[in-house]
Amino acid sequence: MSINQQTGAQEWPLWEVFVRSKAGLDHKHCGSLHAPDAPMALQMARDVYTRRQEGVSIWVVPSSAIVASDPGEKSMYFDPMEDKVYRHPTFYDLPKELDHM
């Protein structure tokens, strides 16, 4: 039984696609797609997002499972950090041996 039948939805659910490139260590978000279920979402991600050798590993996540911050709360969430430059580790001397930090 497909997700459509379970939910009665007319359109297939949306999935977010994350692809890890050959050289990359992390999976990066590269887009989204519609698919009836998880195995099909993986196949479609392969066909839509890795057809030019972009990746060696794919994650798909139901978009509905992602909890996102509210754009309307952007100022409350992020503006207070504007004047707190002291949180960057640039106000003390590092030992030379550390070189690149």
Added chain:
Amino acid sequence: MTKVSNVVDDAGAQYLLRLGDACLVLSHRLSEWCGHAPMLEEDLALGNIALDLLGQARALLTRAGQLQAQAGGPALDEDQLAYLREERHFLNPVLMELPRGDFAFTQTRNLMVACWLLPLWDRLRASSDAEVAAIAGKAVKEVQYHQQHAADWVVRLGDGTEESTRRMQAALAQLWPYVGELFASDDIDAAAQASGLGPSWAELRDDWDSAMAAVLAEAKLPRPQDTPHVYAGRRGVHSEHMGHMLSTMQMLQRTYPGGVW
């Protein structure tokens, strides 16, 4: 326009052309879905599969042309073989040339063909022809994915809604009579088997039956009855659809002979 003598009569070349034409013709049928698939994602999936098959066809047609030349025939390249042969000289099974039908028809045929190509390419990896073995090594990975993708659709549609089940049963009933040709064997097969070029197609039947049975069981679709008639596309006897398809497929090259990108 010079008339190309495009009759391939070397047994090894014909054996490869049968497979190459099967890939080429199905690739063309799948390319017809471009822009017409039920959803964007599947449009790309079908296009990818069509391009995989086209790549396999190009390699096989090229090799068939070389074998024909080695046997003293004219040196024909992949384009001459694809675009300048007459209908009667195409050697694909009739199954591949049938019009694309609806989505259920297309996925069912893709499954049938993938379940046939997989054991065939798998055996061709051990071909006595190093070139063919190398083509097979690449193709087998592509076809594994084709089989999985088609099988997943067949299961979803077969065990889906009332309408999808009805369409899948209709597709199976329409396609099943063309299956026998995939496992017919004749002197061309015997020669290929003897020389180690590749297996007799008859040898693939057991693998095909068990792979199809597993998917049909999961899809809750009954296996249709086998029918006695065996089509003869691989001897150049095609259905009424083939000529129409070729007129589209060959139109550019026949209108502008020798035209290249």
